[in-house]
Amino acid sequence: MQLNKQYLPMYSGTSVKPMSEKHEKPPIHLKMKVGDIEFEIDCREDQVKEVVEKVLSSVTDYASRPVAVEGRTPSLGRAETCRGVIEKLWRDKWFAQPRTLDDVHKEMTRIGFHYDRTAVAHVLLDLVRDGLLTREGKPRRYSYAQKRPPNIS
Secondary structure: OOOOHHHHHHHOOOOOOOOOOOOOOOOEEEEEEEOOEEEEEEEOHHHHHHHHHHHHHHHHHHHOOOOOOOOOOOOOOOOOOHHHHHHHHHHOOHHHOOEEHHHHHHHHHHOOOOOOHHHHHHHHHHHHHOOOEEEEOOOOOOEEEEOOOOOOO
16 A cells, blocks of 8 residues: 555654554552452553562462460460360469459450350350359359369379
């Protein structure tokens, strides 16, 4: 195809890029949230997959590291149920002094176990029935104490 010479002056002073040359695209801006971690990415379209993979790899690596929190009592090991946590307190002779439901609930929360107060109350009643704890006082104001010491192994 030939260009008509009468139209050429119209294009003088402008640069015409060949069709094979790609046009520069604006950068892409991404905002992502993975768990509690938020991040933003600015990159070219052809870099998105690689950059996101690197970020996710870093987030996964970061999330897999243990986090040490100061002022926190170490975990009680395998005591994961409400009863297991309270039995662990009993084995540690925490009930050597009489404790109220509120005391027990606050201690469990302090060491990282967040159970409903009614669940804690039910477990305390079960431990009284099982003979591990004794209960004194009036309803809704009971105090729980160690009835017998834990078996020493």
